[in-house]
Amino acid sequence: MFTREKIMENMILRPNIKKIDKEVIKRILLEAGIKNNISHIDEPNVWVMQSHRIYLTDGGRLLLKIGINPDWTDSSTILNQVKATELINSTGIKQPKILSFSENEDKYGFKYILSESQRGTRFCDEYKKASKNEREKLYKSLGQAYSLIHNIKNKWSGVWDGDIHKKKYPIHPADFYRNAEIYGGSNKHLVESNIISDNVFERICLAWDENLSYLKQRPTSLIHISPFPWSIYMIRENEEYSVGGFSALADFMWWDPMSDVAHLIYPPYLNITKEEQDAFISEYDIPLDERAINLYMILNRLCAMSGCYLAPVKSKEANLWIHNEVKSIEKALNKLGF
Known part of the structure; x- marks a missing residue:
């Protein structure tokens, strides 16, 4: 539950964009079973998490969200999004699927969620x-x-x-x-x-x-x-x-x-x-x-x-x-x- 003070503080102290090597993104996709080549990746934008929109050569689109502020993205923040997606999909609403995620920084140095891109x-x-x-x-x-x-x-x-x-x-x-x-x-x-x-x-x-x-x-x-x-x-x-x-x-x-x-x-x-x-x-x-x-x-x-x-x-x-x-x-x- 965020407060106005926390939001305004984050606006002032918003972290710089974390540079993620394209090869790292390729590895994340491969480990998620995505074998299509990347056509291009949009410039990332930052708010609560850093978002990378990924476009594949077959026309597919993915969203990679990376935690860059530990105060705003702890392990439960990642897992909560996974659980929310499961609950939403259980109703019949076609929430974009989460393809892979990590609630710790052990492998890549950051927490992340890889999902399908929003439809509509x-x-x-x-x-x-x-x-x-x-x-x-x-x-x-x-x-x-x-x-x-x-x-x-x-x-x-x-x-x-x-x-x-x-x-x-x-x-x-x-x-x-x-x-x-x-x-x-x-x-x-x-x-x-x-x-x-x-x-x-x-x-x-x-x-x-x-x-x-x-x-x-x-x-x-x-x-x-x-x-x-x-x-x-x-x-x-x-x-x-x-x-x-x-x-x-x-x-x-x-x-x-x-x-x-x-x-x-x-x-x-x-x-x-x-x-x-x-x-x-x-x-x-x-x-x-x-x-x-x-x-x-x-x-x-x-x-x-x-x-x-x-x-x-x-x-x-x-x-x-x-x-x-x-x-x-x-x-x-x-x-x-x-």
């Missing part, structure tokens, strides 16, 4: 070019896909530690975010930056505290935690849409499915219509909890407005969205009675 188009890109009817179809497909994900249940909430049955941290996510983002982190940053008022800051803190025990007794499912429009991939076939996979795999964890729902019907940096929200709800088969959704919507808005999500949008568009979303937070607080 990012949701945000598909949405931009879609008609009104197509956008509603897109949201229906999200309702179907996240119903499958959220119907995988668990008895406890939190991040798993390489094994889906092993809890990594003893703290409940609702307590974690209270400390990290409600009293500190994003909420504190926004009030200190005069984006929200002291009154709104205090109302947010009070709303979370008054509902903390309620959130902690909510049902627990597999959730994405980062179901952003840019971390969901869509496939279009015969005028219909389906989810073809997800990025941000390391974020999958056990928690309240309404946390994802709040993101999906109130997406960051995207203003969707009520018809599109209703399209999602019409295909989503888990009962909605408006109280929980409003609380998570506030949390998600705080994180988005403070820059935690590093959305791929222009700064002018982002600033306009942030300005308008202060009203959305106040509206959600009013609904909650605060």
Whole structure:
């Protein structure tokens, strides 16, 4: 579970790109049973991990992700992505397969995951070019896909530690975010930056505290935690849409499915219509909890407005969205009675 402080620290102290010899990449592919020649490899990009997009002479595409920051990529981070992929595929969603991985640095000097490349188009890109009817179809497909994900249940909430049955941290996510983002982190940053008022800051803190025990007794499912429009991939076939996979795999964890729902019907940096929200709800088969959704919507808005999500949008568009979303937070607080 990342915090605003940790994300901003990583932005400042982001490691330099780690140079990986092409012959090393060839060896990793060969050991994974990939015998096709490499056509070319894109220049790597770095965020949580360093990503190399690999193109094969037969037209195949692969993704090699390398851990370069030990604080952000420990052994469980690798194993969690492997487990998340297995769980997603068990629902029938065609998440790109992981071909090989190493959770230690013994062989190559770095941890890594080699997988198939994502199929399809990012949701945000598909949405931009879609008609009104197509956008509603897109949201229906999200309702179907996240119903499958959220119907995988668990008895406890939190991040798993390489094994889906092993809890990594003893703290409940609702307590974690209270400390990290409600009293500190994003909420504190926004009030200190005069984006929200002291009154709104205090109302947010009070709303979370008054509902903390309620959130902690909510049902627990597999959730994405980062179901952003840019971390969901869509496939279009015969005028219909389906989810073809997800990025941000390391974020999958056990928690309240309404946390994802709040993101999906109130997406960051995207203003969707009520018809599109209703399209999602019409295909989503888990009962909605408006109280929980409003609380998570506030949390998600705080994180988005403070820059935690590093959305791929222009700064002018982002600033306009942030300005308008202060009203959305106040509206959600009013609904909650605060």
